[in-house]
Amino acid sequence: MNVVDRVRLGLAVGVAKAITAMVRLLGLGAASVLPGAISRRFHPRLLxxxxxxxxxxxxxxxxxxxxxxxxxxxxxxxxxxxxxxxxxxxxxxxxxxxxxxxxxxxxxxxxxxxxxxxxxxxxxxxxxxxxxxxxxxxxxxxxxxxxxxxxxxxxxxxxxxxxxxxxxxxxxxxxxxxxxxxxxxxxxxxxxxxxxxxxxxxxxxxxxxxxxxxxxxxxxxxxxxxxxxxxxxxxxxxxxxxxxxxxxxxxxxxxxxxxxxxxxxxxxxxxxxxxxxxxxxxxxxxxxxxxxNFKAAFGRAEELTINGKHVRILLSKNPVGMNETIRAVSDIKKTGQSSTTLLVLNDRIPDGTDVSWIWDVDTEPLVKLGGNLVVSGDRTYDMALRLKYSQETSTEQNSCVKLIVKEDLKEAIETAFNLTGEEETLHIVPTYSAMLEVRGMLTGRQIL
CATH class of the missing domain: 3.40.1190.10 (Mur-like, catalytic domain)
Known part of the structure; x- marks a missing residue:
């Protein structure tokens, strides 16, 4: 690395560290993108x-x-x-x-x-x-x-x-x-x-x-x-x-x-x-x-204890991911350790603005097992409609399924918590931006 590159690199690093410190000090976020964006202007070959x-x-x-x-x-x-x-x-x-x-x-x-x-x-x-x-x-x-x-x-x-x-x-x-x-x-x-x-x-x-x-x-x-x-x-x-x-x-x-x-x-x-x-x-x-001894990354089968109740967050943002989440949740439901699932569907940029993918998800197994299905998010009614169709097309145990629609996410979480028994696990199945919201509510402030 020549002298010019070294000077420009040092300047880029200094700017990046200053921005990171300022963003975090002001509580504006994690500073995971902006420092890189600005520092690259000081050195185009920075990466x-x-x-x-x-x-x-x-x-x-x-x-x-x-x-x-x-x-x-x-x-x-x-x-x-x-x-x-x-x-x-x-x-x-x-x-x-x-x-x-x-x-x-x-x-x-x-x-x-x-x-x-x-x-x-x-x-x-x-x-x-x-x-x-x-x-x-x-x-x-x-x-x-x-x-x-x-x-x-x-x-x-x-x-x-x-x-x-x-x-x-x-x-x-x-x-x-x-x-x-x-x-x-x-x-x-x-x-x-x-x-x-x-x-x-x-x-x-x-x-x-x-x-x-x-x-x-x-x-x-x-x-x-x-x-x-x-x-x-x-x-x-x-x-x-x-x-x-x-x-x-x-x-x-x-x-x-x-x-x-x-x-x-x-x-x-x-x-x-x-x-x-x-x-x-x-x-x-x-x-x-x-x-x-491994512990899950946030939102990826992450397990939390909130107000004495066990919660597992399972990020699901596409058909394959949600199908596998449903498969895992269904296996646990069969053991009687879970009766309530909260599904949160958003359509923001991190999630993808096209939510038609939910119709490629096999939600029928979740419906067949019964229990409580609480639905929320920006596209609450799209998710509720998908589950309702699963109810209509399924021939097993429809009477055991309780579909609960809550537009307000805080209210949806409270409802799901109230329906979860002391010895059970509440499964939360959100898209990406919804996962961040849910975690913020669960870990960032008292909600119940």
């Missing part, structure tokens, strides 16, 4: 300069679902091995958020002190980011339809990723979900070292392919894939009878691994973080120890 300084390398975590939980688990594994890790833990996953996270780990002259940087990255900016960053590892978790108003279909995203990844150093390791046909095919086209994680447990197969399935056609030839079974959405064991495309060999046996949190989707998150950690030479026993 590249910061990434180059990470001692052991940058790890990019991409995909539709599971980025936050997987990144936090991987970070915890590495920190338990005494590594210093930079991480955009606030979830600000666009360029300005990534820059802000890295700047938070620099000293006053712009020297980065982190051994690793774990960066959760929005699907759409992966090609842009790779122009300024040569990562040590790219971890791709899955590709599902999510906010079609922003992203488009999964095939288009995969093609953009493949084009940019192909230009990276052969030393970059690519770790992919082998149960996802789109990602598996992407990996088979690359020259870098590629390793796959996934499930090898037929006992976890769904009884049928869900309605919210995205990719049941061969990514090579377009012929319908032959599925031996699916674990969630289009993730499963598959092959193509026409062209011979098939699932790549997995690097891990999932049956040997413990699991963080609840749900099949969290087993994928565990395997993903574990495989990256092994690639970074962390011993399996050390990984298992961290997994068994």
């Amino acid at each position: 590249s300069l910061l990434c180059e300084q990470v001692k052991q390398g940058v790890i990019l975590v991409v995909g539709t679902n599971g980025k936050t939980t997987t990144s936090l688990l991987l970070r915890t594994i590495l920190e338990d091995q005494n590594y210093q890790v930079a991480h955009n833990e606030t979830g600000a996953n666009l360029i300005n958020g990534l820059v802000t996270a890295l700047l938070g780990n620099t000293n006053l002259i712009g020297t980065l002190t982190a051994d690793y940087a774990i960066l959760e990255v929005d699907e759409n900016i992966v090609p842009l980011l790779l122009k300024d960053c040569q990562p040590r590892v790219i971890l791709a978790l899955n590709l599902f339809r999510d906010q079609l108003d922003r992203y488009g279909e999964v095939d288009a995203i995969s093609q953009r990723w493949q084009k940019e990844i192909a230009t990276l150093s052969p030393n970059t390791v690519i770790i992919l979900n082998g149960d996802d046909p789109t990602l598996c095919y992407l990996g088979q086209q690359l020259n870098q070292k590629v390793r796959y994680f996934g499930l090898s447990e037929p006992k976890l197969y769904l009884e049928e392919i869900p309605h919210a399935v995205d990719s049941i056609y061969c990514p090579s030839c377009g012929h319908p894939l032959n599925y031996q079974g699916v674990y969630l959405s289009h993730l499963g064991d598959y092959s193509c009878e026409k062209c011979g495309f098939k699932k790549s060999k997995l690097a891990l046996n999932s049956e040997d691994w413990p699991q963080i949190l609840i749900g099949v989707y969290n087993k994928y998150n565990t395997l993903a973080a574990g495989l990256v950690a092994q690639e970074l030479n962390v011993e399996k026993a050390a990984i298992f120890k961290t997994v068994k």
Whole structure:
């Protein structure tokens, strides 16, 4: 780095730290984006300069679902091995958020002190980011339809990723979900070292392919894939009878691994973080120890005790995510440990403004199990209508379902709490902005 770059970097860092301090002092937010946005004006190559300084390398975590939980688990594994890790833990996953996270780990002259940087990255900016960053590892978790108003279909995203990844150093390791046909095919086209994680447990197969399935056609030839079974959405064991495309060999046996949190989707998150950690030479026993003591990221199966009652928050922002949440909640309801679920649907920018995706969600299992379903959020009546249709089309236990509509979120939370027994768990199923609101009400001030 020449003298001019060093001076400009120092100026950018100073401005960023001053803005961060001011924003937090005034209680205006977490300062997770603005410092990066302004500091980049002082040095257009700021992101590249910061990434180059990470001692052991940058790890990019991409995909539709599971980025936050997987990144936090991987970070915890590495920190338990005494590594210093930079991480955009606030979830600000666009360029300005990534820059802000890295700047938070620099000293006053712009020297980065982190051994690793774990960066959760929005699907759409992966090609842009790779122009300024040569990562040590790219971890791709899955590709599902999510906010079609922003992203488009999964095939288009995969093609953009493949084009940019192909230009990276052969030393970059690519770790992919082998149960996802789109990602598996992407990996088979690359020259870098590629390793796959996934499930090898037929006992976890769904009884049928869900309605919210995205990719049941061969990514090579377009012929319908032959599925031996699916674990969630289009993730499963598959092959193509026409062209011979098939699932790549997995690097891990999932049956040997413990699991963080609840749900099949969290087993994928565990395997993903574990495989990256092994690639970074962390011993399996050390990984298992961290997994068994891991605590959830906020809103991602996070468990709270509020006024003596147990609450679990399960962020659900697309059809696949909500289907898996319903699957996990239903399993718990069957044990009698939960009778009330609060669903909060918003349509703000972080959620995606198109909420038609709720009609791809299989809400019928939740309705069949009965209990109390409390509905709130900006699009309260859209969610209530979806559940009402599930009541009408379901033939089992309709009389046991109580659908309660509350436009006011505070009132909805109070109602759900009052309906939850002392020994039960209240499950809250919000979209992203709704999750932030709910957590603020639960943890930021007394509401009951």
